[in-house]
Each structure stands twice: as C-alpha cells, then as structure tokens.
Amino acid sequence: MSVVAETAATTTAPSLLVEHRPWWRSRVTLTAGIVGVMLVCYFALKAEYPWPAALTWNTLPTHLNDFQTWLVDQRNAESPxxxxxxxxxxxxxxxxxxxxxxxxxxxxxxxxxxxxxxxxxxxxxxxxxxxxxxxxxxxxxxxxxxxxxxxxxxxxxxxxxxxxxxxxxxxxxxxxxxxxxxxxxxxxxxxxxxxxxxxxxxxxxxxxxxxxxxxxxxxxxxxxxxxxxxxxxxxxxxxxxxxxxxxxxxxxxxxxxxxxxxxxxxxxxxxxxxxxxxxxxxxxxxxxxxxxxxxxxxxxxxxxxxxxxxxxxxxxxxxxxxxxxxxxxxxxxxxxxxxxxxxxxxxxxxxxxxxxxxxxxxxxxxxxxxxxxxxxxxxxxxxxxxxxxxxxLDYVQNPDTVLFRITSWIGDHIVQYGLVPFRNFLVETPWPVTLVGITLISLVVSGRRSAITTFLMLALIGVIGEWSSAMDTASQVLVATVLTVAIGLGLGIWAAESRTFSKLLRPVNDVLQTLPQLVYLIPLIYLMPVSVVPGVIAGVLYAFPVVARLVENGVRNVEANAVEAAASFGATRAQVLRKVKLPLAQDAIMLGVNQGIIMVLAVVVIGGLVGSPGLGYEVAQGLARSDFGLGVLASLAILALGITLDRVTRGVRRAQLGDEP
Missing domain, CATH: 1.10.3720.10 (MetI-like)
Known part of the structure; x- marks a missing residue:
C-alpha cells in the first residue's frame, strides 16, 4: 500500500500554476455556503424524510431472490x-x-x-x-x-x-x-x-x-x-x-x-x-x-x-x-x-x-x-x-479499570458529538436537499462530470430503497474521515518539515499499511463497548497513514524556487508553510482526502460483522441468512456510495482546469 501511495503522490507533484479566484468564489467558500443552506433546511424542516415509495423499486428484492432460485436450479440441473x-x-x-x-x-x-x-x-x-x-x-x-x-x-x-x-x-x-x-x-x-x-x-x-x-x-x-x-x-x-x-x-x-x-x-x-x-x-x-x-x-x-x-x-x-x-x-x-x-x-x-x-x-x-x-x-x-x-480481554472489558473508562469516554463522545449529529443531519434533512446539496458540492469541488455521476449514484441508492442505511453509513464514514484528515494532515505537515520525525513516522506507517483491514477491527471490538465505534476507529487507523504520506510528499515536493522567493521577501517559516507550501500542495492534500475517505469506507462497512448499523450490517445479514436480495441491494448501495464519495472528493487537477471548470 505504501508504494501505491508514494506513486500517487509523485504523479501529483505541485506546480507553480495556481488557480486564483476571489475569496467568495473559492471552492472552500462555495462548499461552506452549500452546507450552510443544507443546515438551514435541516433545522427548519427537521423530521424523518425517507426516500418516497413512489420512487423506489419495491419489487427488486423479490426479482433478485427469484433470480437466485433460478440460478441455483440451473446449477443443479442435469443439463445446465x-x-x-x-x-x-x-x-x-x-x-x-x-x-x-x-x-x-x-x-x-x-x-x-x-x-x-x-x-x-x-x-x-x-x-x-x-x-x-x-x-x-x-x-x-x-x-x-x-x-x-x-x-x-x-x-x-x-x-x-x-x-x-x-x-x-x-x-x-x-x-x-x-x-x-x-x-x-x-x-x-x-x-x-x-x-x-x-x-x-x-x-x-x-x-x-x-x-x-x-x-x-x-x-x-x-x-x-x-x-x-x-x-x-x-x-x-x-x-x-x-x-x-x-x-x-x-x-x-x-x-x-x-x-x-x-x-x-x-x-x-x-x-x-x-x-x-x-x-x-x-x-x-x-x-x-x-x-x-x-x-x-x-x-x-x-x-x-x-x-x-x-x-x-x-x-x-x-x-x-x-x-x-x-x-x-x-x-x-x-x-x-x-x-x-x-x-x-x-x-x-x-x-x-x-x-x-x-x-x-x-x-x-x-x-x-x-x-x-x-x-x-x-x-x-x-x-x-x-x-x-x-x-x-478480561482487563480491557472490566468497567473498574482506567483503560475501560478512557475508551468508554472516547466512544461515548464520538457517538454523542460525531455520529449522532452527522446521522441526524443526513437522515433528517429532506432527501431532495441532501441529493441536490451533495451534487452541488461535487460540482464545486470536482467538476461537471463528477457532479453528474454523484447525482446518478445517489439516485440509484434511493431507487433501490437503501437511502436511510446509506446515509447512516455515510455518517460513520464522514466522522472517521474528519478524524483521519485531522491526524494525517498534522502528521504529514510535521514530517514534511522535520526529517527526524519523518524517519520516526515511516516505520509506523509501513506497519499500519501492511495489516489486513479486519485485523484493525478485532481488538477494538473489546476496547470500545459501543458497537458502532470500532468500525470508525479502525477506519481511522487504516487510512491516516496514506493521508500522512501523501501530504508529506506534497508539501516536501513544492518547487524550491517558490519557497526561496517567499523566504527572500522576509516570510517566516510558518508563513512560508501557510501561504506557499500548503496552497501549492493542495492537489496532494486533496488526493489524500480522496484516498482516505475511500479507505475509511472499506473498513466501516466491515464493521457490519460486529453489529455496526448501515449497509455493511445488511450485507452480513444477507450472507448469514442467505438473503440474496438484501445482500445484493446493500452491495449495490455500497458500490454507489463509494463512487459518490470518490467523485465528491476527487477535486479538479490543475492539469485539467482548462478542460473542466
């Protein structure tokens, strides 16, 4: 995984060609405005707004189960x-x-x-x-x-x-x-x-x-x-x-x-x-x-x-x-x-x-x-x-230990101040507002093609009847991504500015990127008593090394003449970092966010094996109960959600600015 991350970083080397926009037309400002409008709609129209039955293909699970029966019969037939x-x-x-x-x-x-x-x-x-x-x-x-x-x-x-x-x-x-x-x-x-x-x-x-x-x-x-x-x-x-x-x-x-x-x-x-x-x-x-x-x-x-x-x-x-x-x-x-x-x-x-x-x-x-x-x-x-x-296991699950109190406190705060608010926002906001809002964010951040793909994928999730479960999963992914980006961005910048810290961080990243996905989840099941939290924490542990590595490479590979020019005008080290390196490394940082959110999704859905709600749980139940219709619909929704998250966070590469606004 480390080689893939480094390859991605080297293919997005920062350029001196920075796109200049007025502050009110910047992607950050426009995205914040869209989210603000969605928040106003949420507080003004706060209620459960499920995807309407009239726009749902209600007979699709039955057709899928019938297809499974037919396929099994064909497989067992004398002349398939x-x-x-x-x-x-x-x-x-x-x-x-x-x-x-x-x-x-x-x-x-x-x-x-x-x-x-x-x-x-x-x-x-x-x-x-x-x-x-x-x-x-x-x-x-x-x-x-x-x-x-x-x-x-x-x-x-x-x-x-x-x-x-x-x-x-x-x-x-x-x-x-x-x-x-x-x-x-x-x-x-x-x-x-x-x-x-x-x-x-x-x-x-x-x-x-x-x-x-x-x-x-x-x-x-x-x-x-x-x-x-x-x-x-x-x-x-x-x-x-x-x-x-x-x-x-x-x-x-x-x-x-x-x-x-x-x-x-x-x-x-x-x-x-x-x-x-x-x-x-x-x-x-x-x-x-x-x-x-x-x-x-x-x-x-x-x-x-x-x-x-x-x-x-x-x-x-x-x-x-x-x-x-x-x-x-x-x-x-x-x-x-x-x-x-x-x-x-x-x-x-x-x-x-x-x-x-x-x-x-x-x-x-x-x-x-x-x-x-x-x-x-x-x-x-x-x-x-x-x-x-x-x-x-007996020690970490003992309510009288200090470790249990710490992990319980962390889990409770992640649920209370992260998962619950995000889930309520995505589920209780009117679905047309959520659909249009996320599509507009994709348009602002990644361009027209990504916006069209985002709209179609979200519509597919609703049509197959998985809107609420997908929004539940999306809330877990967003909370884990916020933590991942915060940790990865901080460690990546620190590593880019300090060779000593980079050498210390590299073996940690290598080990974390070597481990299989579910291995992260196993110990957290017993450390975190709330069923939904292990998937979130596991997603953070699995994804932040890639974000840190991409950010480090992006900041470090900023062209030297730009840094030297800023320093010659008297800019301090902090000013050079904030006003030169980070703006020029924004493609690598955006790529880190994109890769991080996709890796978080891959782990969060596995949390369904241990009771985390959402699409992963439906896939696990479909496998356990041999319910083909339920499992396939949840799988399709995971596919659509993954493509949506990728397109929303993909960003517009500077090499493409002439082709796509």
Whole structure:
C-alpha cells in the first residue's frame, strides 16, 4: 500500500500554476455556503424524510431472490446452460487449485515448508528476510494454527499467482500504450473504489461458497496494484536506453524482453509485494464465503471464542509483515540499477540457486522418510497464548479499570458529538436537499462530470430503497474521515518539515499499511463497548497513514524556487508553510482526502460483522441468512456510495482546469 501511495503522490507533484479566484468564489467558500443552506433546511424542516415509495423499486428484492432460485436450479440441473457450466467449471478449477496447493504444502511436511521458506528468503532476500521467514513459521507453530496458516498460504498462492498472471501482462500493455492505459484506468478505479465487502454477495451467487469464490474475491482486489505498478515500471525505463536498443536493430519484442523488463525488474517485484499485501488483506473477509484458514478462524471466533479470533489475527499480522519484508528485500537486492552483475557473479548466484533447490529437496525427502507430518502445533504454547490473551480481554472489558473508562469516554463522545449529529443531519434533512446539496458540492469541488455521476449514484441508492442505511453509513464514514484528515494532515505537515520525525513516522506507517483491514477491527471490538465505534476507529487507523504520506510528499515536493522567493521577501517559516507550501500542495492534500475517505469506507462497512448499523450490517445479514436480495441491494448501495464519495472528493487537477471548470 505504501508504494501505491508514494506513486500517487509523485504523479501529483505541485506546480507553480495556481488557480486564483476571489475569496467568495473559492471552492472552500462555495462548499461552506452549500452546507450552510443544507443546515438551514435541516433545522427548519427537521423530521424523518425517507426516500418516497413512489420512487423506489419495491419489487427488486423479490426479482433478485427469484433470480437466485433460478440460478441455483440451473446449477443443479442435469443439463445446465453453457454459461452456468462455464461458471461451475471455473469455480471447480479454482477449488481444485487451492486444494492442490494445500495438499502440496502438506506433502512437503512442516519441516520441508519451513526450510524451503527460509532458504528461498535467504537466497533472494538476504539474512534479514530469512529471519522474518523463520519468525513467521515459528509463530504458525507456536500458535497452534499451522494447518490454518498453510491453508491461508495455499489460498494466497492461488490468488496471487492468478492475479499476477492477469495483472503483469495488462500492466506491460498499459505501460507501452497510453491509449490502453486510458481505457483500463476507469475499470481499475472502480475495482479499487468499491469496498471488497460489496463483492461478496454477487460472487457467492455466481460461484457458490468455497475456496473458488474466495480466490475470485481476492483477485478483484489484488489485480489493480499489479497492473498499475507494472505499468509505472515499464514507463519508468529511460527513453534513451530504449532508443539505443532500437537503433541497434532490436525488434519491439526484443526491446521489451531484453531492455524494458530487466530494467523494470524492481517495480515488477514491488508489484508482487503489493499484490500479496492486497490479497492478504482479503483473507479474513474470504473466510465469510468459504475461504478456509486463518480468515475462517477469525470470523467464526469473533462471537464464540474471542481469544482465538485475536490469536488468529495476530498470526495474520505476522504473516503480512513477513511477506512484506521478504518480497521488499528481494526487490531491493535484485534492483539492476544498484547491482551490477558480472559473469562471475551470475555464475555464483546460479550455483547458489541450484544449491538451494537441492537442499530443499533433500530436507523434504529426509522429513518424509523420518515420518514428519503435515501439521506442527505446540498445544502448550497455544494454551499459554490463549490464556494471556483472555486475561487481556478480561482487563480491557472490566468497567473498574482506567483503560475501560478512557475508551468508554472516547466512544461515548464520538457517538454523542460525531455520529449522532452527522446521522441526524443526513437522515433528517429532506432527501431532495441532501441529493441536490451533495451534487452541488461535487460540482464545486470536482467538476461537471463528477457532479453528474454523484447525482446518478445517489439516485440509484434511493431507487433501490437503501437511502436511510446509506446515509447512516455515510455518517460513520464522514466522522472517521474528519478524524483521519485531522491526524494525517498534522502528521504529514510535521514530517514534511522535520526529517527526524519523518524517519520516526515511516516505520509506523509501513506497519499500519501492511495489516489486513479486519485485523484493525478485532481488538477494538473489546476496547470500545459501543458497537458502532470500532468500525470508525479502525477506519481511522487504516487510512491516516496514506493521508500522512501523501501530504508529506506534497508539501516536501513544492518547487524550491517558490519557497526561496517567499523566504527572500522576509516570510517566516510558518508563513512560508501557510501561504506557499500548503496552497501549492493542495492537489496532494486533496488526493489524500480522496484516498482516505475511500479507505475509511472499506473498513466501516466491515464493521457490519460486529453489529455496526448501515449497509455493511445488511450485507452480513444477507450472507448469514442467505438473503440474496438484501445482500445484493446493500452491495449495490455500497458500490454507489463509494463512487459518490470518490467523485465528491476527487477535486479538479490543475492539469485539467482548462478542460473542466
């Protein structure tokens, strides 16, 4: 995730071309005026204003349930149609692929898997990567969740392998063709804007419940970073190097194979890194639709065995951090711009690779002959860990402790002064005022096209009968976004102004951006007694590192001559920051708000798993009760709300000011 954020920041470098408007025509003033009018309407006409039944498609849930029944009948029919056979065949292929990987890891035995992981990490990533790999396998064993960890790794191998198989060729094509990149960008935007929770119901109904459905859900979320970072790497190859190869008579395919791809190797490996992290963030959610492994342990243990759910969450964290560090180390060590490979060095590396492969084969053979099993779990260590986790849970849930009083105070104030006012404002304001007001804000901030899209998405939410639930979810997102932007903006500016603080903040951001989404939610369920608050706080923790990173890059990359000119006129450091750097970095700041609000939505809707009201809760109930109509409508509303929030906060890039007001 950190690579994606840095890439976004570098593509929005501040420019000296600042748009000047009178104060009364500025976006801030116009937006404040629109909100003021909406507040007047709220206080003057305060009441419940549901979307009118005359504008609601009331029979849509019935049609969706009928479609589900028909699809199930077709799937179970003796001679299903070609389309149904294609869906069934693809699902069966994915199920078989995951099961094969699981069986293969079991066949290698726990000794073979551990040695293979450590030796491969050592060969390609170095000593530090090998230590991380060893620590991860030791955690799998000590937690008593070795089998579940291997199931998760099998799901990851299948999902990441297929995502890269699709993403890297498309990324190469996008890097070579600007036209193709423009065509595929809206699809990638939609895949990343839509929270993964919205995919679940449609995927389940098309592919049924099982590992195959989990792989597909994971791929939808993991393919975009593979395409984007690969395209960035291909475009980043120096043009003079490519021109030299062409001048020497290289064909386009030879130039790609022998020049572009080798020089883009580091970015290709970073695309593997980000694809793995995106896929791993879906592991827990995939547990809801038949994905076995750690995700299933977390989702099933949330209500029945909280200590075990937390332990599985910790194992997922260790797995994520280990995979991140190992793949990042591999990318750095194989960077051709930092490492010149002589023939002698190539020969040594080739011998090291052969020796690694031989050692792995020998260890696996010896382990199988010695009777080592597929599973290795230390029940004593597991019981000790569960007892310690349970003692922590007992402490944080004890009303007599100082920690409980602090978290209760925070939760109560977030509800009383944030969630309740925002929800009342969005729900009790007449729906036409809300619809027109948000559309006008989108027009002011992001332009005509975004305003039209915003209007259509909000209208869709109302037509499918999800207006109140969507406004409830939007209130949670807005509260979390306010906190996210406040924290991210402050930390980002501080980091931009202080190299020391930037170095201290970077590892914190890296760790927070590595963790899967639901992992943030698990401990907060027990820290915050109010059901709606954990999703809000989890959204803040998940999103503020990206905001901070984008703000830091935007402020730091302001052109030096503008800063020097202000300083030469006697401006203080604070004046330079307030009147020069922040105005010139407003594109990066707006991009941070945009990315933050989308990431907040992705976590807030997951809060429905633990009782947070709104659209996420309806999706969870649809999955639990097999109510296809309810789940799909809520998923469509989440999709529409995500697109709305993206368009409202996208902003007008200065490069586009001539095209769109």
């Amino acid at each position: 149609s070609v389309v149904i056979r294609a869906f069934n065949g693809f699902a069966d292929f994915l199920d078989s692929l995951v099961n094969w990987f699981t069986s293969f890891l079991g066949w290698m035995t726990w000794v073979g898997v551990t040695v293979a992981g450590v030796l491969v990490s050592l060969r390609f990533g170095g000593v530090r990567a090998a230590v991380w790999a060893l620590a991860a396998f030791a955690t799998f064993a000590a937690s008593g969740l070795w089998l579940e960890s291997m199931q998760t790794l099998a799901l990851m191998l299948a999902a990441v392998g297929l995502s890269l198989l699709v993403g890297i060729p498309l990324g190469v094509a996008a890097g070579l063709s600007t036209r193709f990149e423009r065509a595929v960008t809206p699809v990638l935007d939609a895949m990343q804007i839509i929270p993964a929770f919205a995919y679940l119901m449609p995927v389940v109904i098309l592919f049924s419940v099982g590992p195959g459905a989990a792989v597909i859900t994971t791929m939808i979320y993991a393919i975009p970073p593979a395409i984007r970072i690969t395209a960035l790497g291909i475009r980043g190859v120096p043009s003079n190097t490519v021109e030299a190869a062409v001048a020497m008579g290289s064909t386009p395919s030879q130039t790609l194979a022998k020049v572009r791809l080798p020089l883009a190797r580091r970015m290709l490996l970073l695309s593997v890194n980000q694809t793995i992290l995106f896929a791993l963030s879906m592991v827990v959610i995939a547990g809801l639709i038949g994905g076995k492994g750690l995700g299933d342990v977390v989702t099933s243990g949330l209500n029945s065995y909280p200590a075990l759910a937390l332990l599985a969450g910790l194992v997922i964290v260790v797995m994520a951090m280990a995979l991140d560090r190992v793949t990042e180390s591999v990318a750095e060590r194989t960077n051709p711009t930092r490492r010149h490979l002589t023939d002698h060095l190539r020969h040594r590396l080739r011998l090291a690779s052969i020796a690694t492969a031989v050692a792995i084969v020998a260890v696996v053979a010896a382990a199988r002959l010695a009777g080592a099993g597929a599973d290795y779990s230390r029940t004593t260590a597991r019981d000790w860990l569960l007892a310690r986790i349970q003692s922590v």
